[in-house]
Amino acid sequence: xxxxxxxxxxxxxxxxxxxxxxxxxxxxxxxxxxxxxxxxxxxxxxxxxxxxxxxxxxxxxxxxxxxxxxxxxxxxxxxxxxxxxxxxxxxxxxxxxxxxxxxxxxxxxxxxxxxxxxxxxxxxxxxxxxxxxxxxxxxxxxxxxxxxxxxxxxxxxxxxxxxxxxxxxxxxxxxxxxxxxxxxxxxxxxxxxxxxxxxxxxxxxxxxxxxxxxxxxxxxxxxxxxxxxxxxxxxxxxxxxxxxxxxxxxxxxxxxxxxxxxxxxxxxxxxxxxxxxxxxxxxxxxxxxxxxxxxxxxxxxxxxxxxxxxxxxxxxxxxxxxxxxxxxxxxxxxxxxxxxxxxxxxxxxxxxxxxxxxxxxxxxxxxxxxxxxxxxxxxxxxxxxxxxxxxxxxxxxxxxxxxxxxxxxxxxxxxxxxxxxxxxx
Numbered sequence: 288x289x290x291x292x293x294x295x296x297x298x299x300x301x302x303x304x305x306x307x308x309x310x311x312x313x314x315x316x317x318x319x320x321x322x323x324x325x326x327x328x329x330x331x332x333x334x335x336x337x338x339x340x341x342x343x344x345x346x347x348x349x350x351x352x353x354x355x356x357x358x359x360x361x362x363x364x365x366x367x368x369x370x371x372x373x374x375x376x377x378x379x380x381x382x383x384x385x386x387x388x389x390x391x392x393x394x395x396x397x398x399x400x401x402x403x404x405x406x407x408x409x410x411x412x413x414x415x416x417x418x419x420x421x422x423x424x425x426x427x428x429x430x431x432x433x434x435x436x437x438x439x440x441x442x443x444x445x446x447x448x449x450x451x452x453x454x455x456x457x458x459x460x461x462x463x464x465x466x467x468x469x470x471x472x473x474x475x476x477x478x479x480x481x482x483x484x485x486x487x488x489x490x491x492x493x494x495x496x497x498x499x500x501x502x503x504x505x506x507x508x509x510x511x512x513x514x515x516x517x518x519x520x521x522x523x524x525x526x527x528x529x530x531x532x533x534x535x536x537x538x539x540x541x542x543x544x545x546x547x548x549x550x551x552x553x554x555x556x557x558x559x560x561x562x563x564x565x566x567x568x569x570x571x572x573x574x575x576x577x578x579x580x581x582x583x584x585x586x587x588x589x590x591x592x593x594x595x596x597x598x599x600x601x602x603x604x605x606x607x608x609x610x611x612x613x614x615x616x617x618x619x620x621x622x623x624x625x626x627x628x629x630x631x632x633x634x635x636x637x638x639x640x641x642x643x644x645x646x647x648x649x650x651x652x653x654x655x656x657x658x659x660x661x662x663x664x665x666x667x668x669x670x671x672x673x674x675x676x677x678x679x680x681x682x683x684x685x686x687x688x689x690x691x692x693x694x695x696x697x698x699x700x701x702x703x704x705x706x707x708x709x710x711x712x
Contacts, residue, residue, distance in 0.1 A: 290382055290414030291316045292512035294452070296427065298464040298502035298523070301387045301420035302346045303584070304621040305505040309520045310351045313416050313509070317382050323347070323355045324381035328397050329389025329422045331361025342623075343387065350621075355385065363397040371401075378406050383416045386423035392433045395426055395447060404450045411456070411512060419452075421464055425479070427452045428462035429497055432489070438480040444489050456512065457548040459497045461489075466501030467523055487531060498550045501526035505583060506538065515544045522583075585622035585631040589615060593638050600649060608649070612642045665696055669705045672698075 295313055300306050314321070325347075327340050340357045347355045360374035378384055384407065386394075398404065407417050425431050430446035437444050446461065453460055463486075465479040475482035478501065481489065490499060502508055503523025510517050519525050524535040529550050536542065582588035592615045599607030619635045668687055675683040688698050691707070698707050 288318050288382070291416060292411055292414055293416045294411055294427075294456070294510040294512070295416065295418040295507060296424050296462065296464075296502055296510070297387075297418065297420035297507045297521075298424070298466060298504050299421050300505035300521070300583075301385075301418075302343055303505070304350075304618075305521060305583075306420075306507060307350050307621075309507050309509070310347070310353075310418075312520075313418065314351050314353045314383070316416065321353065321382045322380055323353050323383035323385065324377045325355045325357050326360060326378060326384055326386035326423070327357055328360045328363065329386055329391070329394040331397065332390065332393045336361050339388075343385070345623075347385075353383070356381075360397070360403075363401055363403075375402055375406065378403065379409075381410075381415065383418070384410065385418045386420070388421040389423070390435055391422045391425035391431050392436060392447065394422060395431060395449070398426070398450065399448075404452065407450070407452055408455045411452070417452070424462060424464045424502065426450045428460045428500070429454050430461040430493065432461070432463065432479060432481065434479055434481075437485065438476075444481070444485045446489065446492060453500075456510070456544065458500070458544070460500040460547070461493060461497060463499060463501045465504050466526055467503040490528070490531065498530075499526075499528040500547065501528060510544060510547075512544075516541050517544055517547060582618070585618060585635050588618040588622070589631070589635040589638050592618065593642070596642050596645075600645060605649070608642070608646060612639065612646065615639050615642065665691065665707055669698070669707065673705065 293313065293316070295309070297306060297309070314323075325340060325343050327336065330336050330339050333339065344355045344357065347353045356377060358374040358377045359370060360378075363371050363374075410417055419427055422434075425434070426449050428449045429451045431449040433442070433445065433447055436442040449461070453462065463479045463481075466477065468476045468478075468480060470476050471480075471482075475484070477483065478486045486499070493499075502525055503521075506519065506521035506523035506525065508517060508519055508525050518541040519536050519538050521538055524537050527534045527536070527547070527550050582591060592611045596608050596611035596615075599605075599611060615635065616639060619632065619639065622635075623632070668691060672684050672687040675681075675687070691698055695710050696707050697710050698705055
């Protein structure tokens with residue numbers, strides 16, 4: 288089997304709908320049957336590690352049509368030697384290796400001093416696809432951020448030695464996923480929760496030949512070593528940051544790997560110069576670029592579709608309301624494999640049930656304005672009432688008025704003629 292030589296890096300969203308197109312593109316480069324392995328170490332310390340593995344396997348099976356085998360390497364240091372050897376052999380034999388969320392510190396503690404990094408480097412040399420995302424992506428560079436220890440525990444900002452998989456292809460970086468994170472709201476959580484102040488401190492500690500390479504959330508960077516090109520996919524940008532000066536490379540752009548090997552060629556005096564001022568190359572015809580997805584997570588999709596539903600219902604657009612309901616059902620299914628969702632699924636299901644209830648109420652009461660439905664019939668009776676009044680048949684006029692009142696229609700005689708409305712009480 289002829290295998291590609293690809294390293295794919297994802298900033299986040301690795302098991303979300305946003306990265307389906309990219310995963311499918313990568314899987315399409317493998318001949319079938321392809322051996323794919325989930326490297327489950329990054330979240331191996333979590334009590335729900337088996338559940339996370341199951342969700343990832345289901346995501347790849349249903350969305351990508353790729354069967355993942357779990358490596359079973361949640362623990363390496365101190366684990367049963369036979370279990371470890373079997374897991375490492377699965378990685379060695381795989382055509383596709385995927386690793387994602389968890390703790391970069393824990394992953395490095397388990398991987399350092401083991402054959403794991405060598406197996407990944409060999410795969411990139413001899414043939415295979417390695418896809419690392421989120422926490423796993425943090426370990427790819429020469430240096431790694433201990434995110435939780437700094438952001439959650441309050442330890443001093445520092446670097447850990449990374450696996451330096453990127454260094455093996457001449458890219459000397461500290462790779463930072465979740466680069467455009469905005470969860471902090473009123474405080475700065477960009478740069479994988481570090482913020483500008485701490486990133487600037489950390490940046491000064493890097494050797495002169497190492498720079499920061501940022502990958503936005505729901506964004507990927509596909510490094511094709513066969514063509515020596517890099518393609519940015521997904522929603523956001525990839526950022527080359529040297530001494531505080533940044534160059535952003537937009538989704539859909541393809542450029543030479545040498546641009547990462549020699550960052551000086553990519554940086555300018557403008558701290559946020561975009562790639563539009565740089566020389567561009569078009570994506571190869573066989574490189575599928577992920578289309579824009581507007582939602583960053585299931586909760587965001589739920590809230591957006593709930594608003595669409597409410598607007599449609601208010602505008603008596605039954606089809607639009609039904610369409611929003613169906614889209615939310617699709618969103619729940621699409622995001623079901625995302626390992627980063629917490630209570631978002633429960634929230635989405637509650638909103639979906641509310642939509643169905645509101646649709647039922649609308650079906651019972653009708654979406655059209657009753658004046659539009661009954662107006663022509665009421666007007667016929669009013670015209671008849673005007674005629675009998677002109678004939679001084681006030682008895683018939685009163686009968687028509689009373690019958691309309693029984694239907695909750697109130698008639699008022701004005702100098703401009705008879706006017707009607709529905710009684711509100």
